[in-house]
Amino acid sequence: MTIKINGKSYSFNQGQTILDVAKENKIEIPTLCYLKELIQEGNCRICVVELGNGKLVPACATKASDGMEVLTKSKKVVQSRKYTLKMLLSEHHKNCDSCPKNGNCSLQTLFEKYGITEENNENKPQKQFDETSPCIVRNNTKCVLCGRCIKICEKTQTCSALTKINRGYETYVGCSLDAGLKNSTCVGCGQCTLVCPTAALMEKDSISEVEAILSNPEFKVFAQVAPSVRVSLAEAFGEKIGTFDEGRMVAALKKLGFDKVFDINLGADFTVVEESKELLERIKQNKNLPQFSSCCPAWFKFVQNFYPDNVDMLSTCKSPTEMLGAIVKNYYSQKENIDREKIKVVGIMPCTAKKGEKERGKDVDYVLTTREVAKMIKAKKLDYVNLPEKKFDSPLSYYSGAGLIFGATGGVTEAVLRNVMAEIDDKKIDFEEVRKSDGRKEVKVKCGETELELCVVNGLGNARKVMDDIVSGKKHYHFVEVMACPGGCVNGGGQNYVDYSKVDIEDVKKLRANSIYEHDKKTKDRVSSKNLTVQQIYRDFFIPTPELAEQLLHHHKNKKN
Numbered sequence: 416m417t418i419k420i421n422g423k424s425y426s427f428n429q430g431q432t433i434l435d436v437a438k439e440n441k442i443e444i445p446t447l448c449y450l451k452e453l454i455q456e457g458n459c460r461i462c463v464v465e466l467g468n469g470k471l472v473p474a475c476a477t478k479a480s481d482g483m484e485v486l487t488k489s490k491k492v493v494q495s496r497k498y499t500l501k502m503l504l505s506e507h508h509k510n511c512d513s514c515p516k517n518g519n520c521s522l523q524t525l526f527e528k529y530g531i532t533e534e535n536n537e538n539k540p541q542k543q544f545d546e547t548s549p550c551i552v553r554n555n556t557k558c559v560l561c562g563r564c565i566k567i568c569e570k571t572q573t574c575s576a577l578t579k580i581n582r583g584y585e586t587y588v589g590c591s592l593d594a595g596l597k598n599s600t601c602v603g604c605g606q607c608t609l610v611c612p613t614a615a616l617m618e619k620d621s622i623s624e625v626e627a628i629l630s631n632p633e634f635k636v637f638a639q640v641a642p643s644v645r646v647s648l649a650e651a652f653g654e655k656i657g658t659f660d661e662g663r664m665v666a667a668l669k670k671l672g673f674d675k676v677f678d679i680n681l682g683a684d685f686t687v688v689e690e691s692k693e694l695l696e697r698i699k700q701n702k703n704l705p706q707f708s709s710c711c712p713a714w715f716k717f718v719q720n721f722y723p724d725n726v727d728m729l730s731t732c733k734s735p736t737e738m739l740g741a742i743v744k745n746y747y748s749q750k751e752n753i754d755r756e757k758i759k760v761v762g763i764m765p766c767t768a769k770k771g772e773k774e775r776g777k778d779v780d781y782v783l784t785t786r787e788v789a790k791m792i793k794a795k796k797l798d799y800v801n802l803p804e805k806k807f808d809s810p811l812s813y814y815s816g817a818g819l820i821f822g823a824t825g826g827v828t829e830a831v832l833r834n835v836m837a838e839i840d841d842k843k844i845d846f847e848e849v850r851k852s853d854g855r856k857e858v859k860v861k862c863g864e865t866e867l868e869l870c871v872v873n874g875l876g877n878a879r880k881v882m883d884d885i886v887s888g889k890k891h892y893h894f895v896e897v898m899a900c901p902g903g904c905v906n907g908g909g910q911n912y913v914d915y916s917k918v919d920i921e922d923v924k925k926l927r928a929n930s931i932y933e934h935d936k937k938t939k940d941r942v943s944s945k946n947l948t949v950q951q952i953y954r955d956f957f958i959p960t961p962e963l964a965e966q967l968l969h970h971h972k973n974k975k976n
Contacts, residue, residue, distance in 0.1 A: 417482070418436055418480070419484045420436065431479050432455065432476065432477060432479060433485055436479050437487065443487070444487050445462060445528070447462075448559075448563065450566060450610055451915070453566040453571070456473075457475055458560075460499045463492060463496065464477075465485070465486040471492065493529070500525055501531060503522065503559050507557065509526070516614035521613070522559060522613050543587060544556070545590075545596055546619065547596055547598065548595070548596035548597045548619065549597070549619060550601075550605065550618065551603060551767055552620070554617070555587045555589075557613045557614040557615040558588055558615035560588065561612060562579070564616055565578060565579065565588065568606070568607055572604060573875055573876040574875065575591075576590055576591075576599040577589070580593060600721075602720065603771045604766075604767065605767030605784075606908050609906075618909055619770055621781050621783055621787065622787050625761055634758070635753055635759070636672070636674055637676070638675070638676045639676075639677040639678065639679050639763065639779075640668070640676065641679045641762070641765055642818065642819050642904065642931065643823070643910070643931065644664070645660055646930045647765060647905070647927060648664050648785055648911070649799075651793075653800065656918065657926030657927045657929065661804075662805060662806070663799060665805045665806060667792050668763070670792075671792070673761070675808040676807055677743065677808060677811040678807045679735050679818075680735075680819050681739060681813065681946070682818075683819075684814055684949050685943075685949060685952075686710060686735045687831055687833075687943035687944075688834065688949060689738075689969065691831050691834040691835050693730055693731065693732060694706050694894055698865065705885065705892040706730050706894050707728050707729045707730060708827050708894075709731070710732070710734040710821070711768070711899050712768040712771060712772035714878065715729065717875055721879070725885075725886065731971060732968065732970075734772065736769065736779055737776045741967040744758055744760065744778050746956045747810075761780065762779045762783070763788055764784060765784070765822070765907030765909050766782075766900075766909050767784060769782045786910070786911055786912065810951070813946060814948075816938035816940070817833050817942055817943045818943060818946070822903065822927075823902075823903045823904070823905055823927075823931050824852050824871060824903035825896065825903075826903065827896045832862075833846070833943070834942060835867075836860075837945070844941050849869065850928075850932070852871040852872065854872070854874055857869070869892060870890075870892045872895065872898070873897070873901055873902055874899070874900070874901040875897075901924070905924055
């Protein structure tokens with residue numbers, strides 16, 4: 416079948432929308448509320464096109480038909496889009512220069528494209544502002560009621576923390592019973608912030624707090640960087656999606672004033688070692704199985720919120736950033752003779768939920784998302800692309816490939832497999848069967864006399880199905896890895912914004928994950944327990960006083976607080 420768009424014919428398959436065909440053929444049709452597979456209802460009317468009969472229809476919700484003629488930028492179409500944008504502006508606080516999403520706002524882009532230049536009306540009534548959550552801020556003065564946040568929270572993450580309240584002109588997005596995010600079922604994953612086209616949902620800003628301690632000579636301020644930040648940060652400076660960049664990233668953090676820059680990959684190696692021990696012990700005792708990974712704080716919170724009777728299945732291991740924070744403030748402070756009270760640890764994370772996690776532990780003082788770090792670099796006017804590369808600071812920098820792959824879904828499982836299999840078959844390093852989970856992947860791996868039953872899950876909607884199968888007795892596993900964000904940390908709620916009208920989200924996840932696995936292949940050691948720094952710290956610190964490992968590297972209160 417064929418459709419004519421702007422006078423040119425294109426073939427298409429039955430069931431495709433006008434927008435689908437346009438995207439396939441790189442024909443621009445602006446969207447605002449559209450979200451692939453979640454919202455295709457034409458609510459915002461930005462994507463209207465003109466049919467041959469002169470009728471205006473939403474491209475995202477109108478099926479293409481054989482012989483259909485479509486105009487995407489006729490005078491009638493442009494006038495309609497301008498009218499819609501002016502209506503949105505009448506309810507919007509257009510203070511773009513001071514807006515935290517300046518330069519990354521879909522609405523701002525549309526205003527500029529269609530010449531909507533009216534300035535902000537200071538007399539507009541202030542709408543609900545919610546900063547009760549440690550992770551996310553909701554600012555309804557910026558909301559355009561597109562519904563993206565509601566759909567991704569309800570359909571993809573199944574948390575249903577957000578809903579539309581009231582009707583007509585009184586409608587706004589809020590939480591059930593009009594409670595704040597902190598008192599809702601929100602787990603802080605931040606997927607809503609990735610899809611919000613404006614600044615209505617943002618991570619809770621920690622930049623001013625971090626800048627204050629960086630300028631205070633009383634403190635030693637140490638940054639520690641998560642695995643997947645290095646495959647996203649460079650995108651904010653025009654590099655290709657998935658560009659692997661450690662050297663310039665470290666150099667930029669040094670320029671921002673951090674005294675030391677450490678690598679959370681080392682913390683991931685400690686997590687693997689401890690989690691492997693715990694798994695083998697649970698299998699031996701046949702107790703609290705399956706063992707759930709616990710390095711994702713949004714998943715941790717999800718279990719507390721929705722499955723409180725199953726919190727004992729969560730690994731007691733702290734997350735990599737928590738473990739490294741504990742090592743910095745206890746081992747490193749002693750080694751370098753620094754008063755631990757004078758040390759401030761700042762986690763550089765792909766994740767908004769980590770801002771909430773730091774309240775559970777006390778060894779990470781602040782958390783900055785990838786986006787916040789990019790904003791700080793730009794504010795300081797650093798020429799990021801041309802920065803001379805620097806290395807992570809010793810001794811908390813040497814990592815294995817197993818620590819690195821934590822950034823992609825399946826990475827935790829593969830890292831644990833490498834570790835537990837090291838004594839049985841040290842040549843078996845790559846476990847590609849657990850990689851690239853399309854939401855949920857079940858794998859059986861022979862480990863000595865035991866056949867390990869494993870499940871790799873990403874996206875909390877998929878995790879809910881797995882949990883229901885486990886609770887009902889339908890499924891039995893030894894180990895379950897869950898990453899709250901679809902695709903894992905490479906698509907974390909704190910990662911750089913991507914224009915999903917131009918790039919498919921699946922391509923973004925694939926490019927970033929592939930970059931991590933390619934670098935994993937190049938690392939000298941690819942098994943966590945073979946990391947020489949890990950071995951040294953165990954010999955110097957944890958083996959002489961074994962209770963310290965239990966105290967500093969594990970949680971023992973998983974109950975809901």
